[in-house]
Amino acid sequence: MKKNIVWLLALLPALAFSQPTFIVKGKIIDAVSKQPLSAASVFAENTTLGTATDGDGNFTLYLPHGGYNLVITFTGYQTETRRITSGDEGNNDVRVELKQKEKELQDVVVKSSSEVKDGWEKYGEFFLENFIGKTANSKACVIRNREVLHFYYYRRKNLLKILADAPVEIENNALGYSIKYTLDSFTHDYNSQVSVYTGYPLFKEMEASGDAQKVAWAGARQTAYNGSILHFMRSLYQRKLAEEGFEIQFLLKENDKERALTLRNFYAALNYKMDDSTHTVDILPNQKDVAILYKKETAPREYLEANAGAPDKFQLSVVNFLPGEAVDIERNGYYYEQNDITITGYWAWEKVADMLPYNYMDASLVKQEELPVSAPATVPAAGVKPLDPLTANWWKAEESRIIEGNNVSYYKRGQQGNTANLDNDLYKFNTDNTGTWSFNGQEYKFNWEYLGSDKTKMKITVQFPTPLIVNLENIVVTENRLSYTRLQQLNGVNLMAIETRTIR
Known part of the structure; x- marks a missing residue:
């Protein structure tokens, strides 16, 4: 992506200043005892928006309109998720029951002979490249708590599995975010050379050292946004694909040869439908393999070096849809079911180091409690040190x-x-x-x-x-x-x- 972007904070899109919000309220309880869980973490996945439950297990969260995966975590309990959208009627009564983790199963994993004692030394760099990424931004990322990662190698399956017993704390100095990534698992199959990781990231704005750093971070975020899947989904929702620099082609196989079919009408080919009642867009492509071209930027050198034969004049990603399965898109770019599509090409190369929260462009304008929650601070009189x-x-x-x-x-x-x-x-x-x-x-x-x-x-x-x-x-x-x-x-x-x- 381009490096020479001139960014003025005053020129943020008007959309960022007019985003309406909706309220999500609920209660988190123990699944067996039905007792409330105090200080459970509740956050919208892949955003900077989170809170914690009060002494009665209640929480309130303010979110910009759109869709989110609500994540609930608590020490000793299984993580739960709920999909929520601004069009849901039940947003004021979200009740989630958490189940305690099966300790016996945890002990079996921890004591497994498959755990690699010097796992970071053997697989740390590999993990960073396939989780954080290999982009320019990845070089400015640091994992602050490597000790929470555990590495397992299964010789019979030729499979590497990485688990974390606490959220992985990532500091992205390129984009100005710290990320707590609740990692379900990271696996790499050496037979197929396929890496898969699942988890729930929570972003937090880092404090800039001054105006110059604020401008630098704003520019880096805009660069990361341009051509990203978040940019694509928002552009598709707004029917502005061509204006934003995107082109869609269908990939067809004929006699074991693949060719690209240029589309005259992107939205007809995707069977684009807007639901005015829920403000969501439904797409169901006529072909399952869809090529996404972003033409406003060329592929960076690092990508071309790692992907021989990739086009260098534009950024090419390929999305494979399950036959007959539609994908729904919210106004903020959130889409589901995310497991119903497979992504290869440029978007697959970009990983955690280039991720932006779903509330990007709104984070500085939406006032929201962050983890951990604390009472509003009172302003002490001049010369008086505030009490802790x-x-x-x-x-x-x-x-x-x-x-x-x-x-x-x-x-x-x-x-x-x-x-x-x-x-x-x-x-x-x-x-x-x-x-x-x-x-x-x-x-x-x-x-x-x-x-x-x-x-x-x-x-x-x-x-x-x-x-x-x-x-x-x-x-x-x-x-x-x-x-x-x-x-x-x-x-x-x-x-x-x-x-x-x-x-x-």
Whole structure:
């Protein structure tokens, strides 16, 4: 793609300033106990728009009109997804039940003899090239938590599989995004030389060092957008393919030879239909193999070096549609079912390093809570240092659901029938990273530290005769509420507790 684009922030398309939004509200609960899950992550896949559930498992999300894959994640639970669009009637009552992961199956995978101990050293570069990509943007991408990746090689199948036990944290310094990619799996079949990865990315705008970097990022994003599948889907939706530089051809096979059929009317050939009630476009091509040519830019040198024989005057991608299966397109470029099409050529070469969120061009204009959620900050008086709610208060247990091995116990302050008693369970975090845990009048000292700049994970070392390590994840702190997932081991048994605390 072109490198010499002059970009002025003031010239953003008018569309970006007029995007209406719709509201998605819902509740996340445990599938078995039906109890609400506090601090569960809820985000629109491949966007910068996300939030976390409150103490009652409720969430509210504001999204620009269009379609999205809503992703719900929570430590120790299976990831769930829901497809939502601005035309859905049930957007104010989205109820999702999360199932706990089968620990036995996890243990089998972790202990499998197929895991490669020095996996990153053997396959790290290969993974980067086939997941992050080989484009110019990929050279400016960094994975910040390589330790979460586990590599498995299955000799009989000649198959490489890569799993992650936490979201892969990617910093894209070329486009100015940090990405938390919840990776389901990455597989590479050495027999067919085909790589496939699935997962759920959540974008976050990086802070620019100044106006010059803002302009540079804006230009790089526009360059990545030009000719992309996101650009194509939006152009198709708006019936502006030719104006935006796209051409469609059908690929036909005759006597084992392939030839391209030029189309006079793109929209008739695709059986383009606009549904005015849902504001979605339905396409069902007359031929299953469709060539997409983007003619406003040439193929970059890196692509031509890796793909001998590829055309250099334009960017060529091929989309294979399942026979008889239509594809629906939303106004923001989201399309489904995405598994019903196979992409090869230029679009397949571009990977995570060149991805843009579905709310691109709207991210700076749509005010939206990001993970993790925190209370609105108050502005202190001049010269007064603002108080951190975490260290300014004693925190009493308000609610806890404790899973210890196969046993589950529950506590809610003031409620009858509790199977755990945390009436006198208090935490105090000090600014010098020390603290006190008070339980039934007995006090225990501890040290604490955040694990990462987003302050959603914490390590606590309780100073027993034998130090006890407690990990807190999914941390959400507001002025009067602290919620988290507590992970630790007691007598060799794994313990997980989903807890909420309030100010004493």
